[in-house]
Amino acid sequence: MADPSVNTGPALVSMAQQFSGLPMRSLIGGPLTAAAQANSMMAMTQTKFMMDTCFNKTPIKGKKDEYSLAPIMVTMTLSRGVISQTPGADGKSDKVDIESVPSAFTIPLLTLIPLNALGVTDVQVGFDMEVKSSYSDESSQQSSSSSHEEASFDAKLGEGWWSVEVKGSVSHDSSSSSSQSATYQKSNSAKYTVSVTAGQLPLPQGVTTIIQAYTNSINPITLPQGSEQPS
Amino acid sequence: MQSQIPCPQCGGTIILDTHLLLAGQKFSCQQCHAQVGLSPQSQPDVAQAVQGFEALQRQKAQVATAAQSAVNEL
Numbered sequence: 450m451a452d453p454s455v456n457t458g459p460a461l462v463s464m465a466q467q468f469s470g471l472p473m474r475s476l477i478g479g480p481l482t483a484a485a486q487a488n489s490m491m492a493m494t495q496t497k498f499m500m501d502t503c504f505n506k507t508p509i510k511g512k513k514d515e516y517s518l519a520p521i522m523v524t525m526t527l528s529r530g531v532i533s534q535t536p537g538a539d540g541k542s543d544k545v546d547i548e549s550v551p552s553a554f555t556i557p558l559l560t561l562i563p564l565n566a567l568g569v570t571d572v573q574v575g576f577d578m579e580v581k582s583s584y585s586d587e588s589s590q591q592s593s594s595s596s597h598e599e600a601s602f603d604a605k606l607g608e609g610w611w612s613v614e615v616k617g618s619v620s621h622d623s624s625s626s627s628s629q630s631a632t633y634q635k636s637n638s639a640k641y642t643v644s645v646t647a648g649q650l651p652l653p654q655g656v657t658t659i660i661q662a663y664t665n666s667i668n669p670i671t672l673p674q675g676s677e678q679p680s
Numbered sequence: 681m682q683s684q685i686p687c688p689q690c691g692g693t694i695i696l697d698t699h700l701l702l703a704g705q706k707f708s709c710q711q712c713h714a715q716v717g718l719s720p721q722s723q724p725d726v727a728q729a730v731q732g733f734e735a736l737q738r739q740k741a742q743v744a745t746a747a748q749s750a751v752n753e754l
Contacts, residue, residue: 524719554688
């Protein structure tokens, strides 16, 4: 049971109250929102760069403010080996040669620029808050006293040729001192840590399947001889 | 700066480095070993596109630095 005569000082800060007033939504959501906005801005910039650099814009006749876009093509060289077989001089052993045949093909300039590489890939928000409060009280009491007493006496006894004279003195010194000190301390602290990690999620499996289906549909196929070509 | 294109001969994947492509290096297909390179007449177009893309990368770094500074001021 607490002693009412002991002064415990003022109450310490309430930790729960300190943390309840924090704007957690802006502290955590703010950086994530900033990253998403940065990603959006980069996407718009990339799109503009792609349209201006990788496409030729041609106005459409008869239509105002409308353009047709044609990809800029670049020419690539292709070298592939071709095996040629020539009959030998004796007519039995054939001579096999590998000849490098050059050719050329064109691809869109867009395929040489890795535009998908630009974007925020990872955002980490770390937030540490520590609240400390302490109270200390130190008191001391010191007292000292001293006294000095002195007395003397003089007495004469008898008269004439027989007499006694007595003299004396008495002194008394005293001193006392006392000291008292008390120290009182109390403290509390709390730490609040938040760690948020955001990153680009991969495409769902269904979406990749659809993309793969579209990719497979544009691959050339070989029709059997005699079959009609699709319209 | 890496990119990949389908091989015009076998359909396999050819991995290219655009900077080395501009320097005249050729790349081979992993399946049929056909070699591809950049034609000299297309080098100016590719060089211009690469410069623009590198400017985009620098802009992205500046945006990241500005966002980090804004977070630190919170």
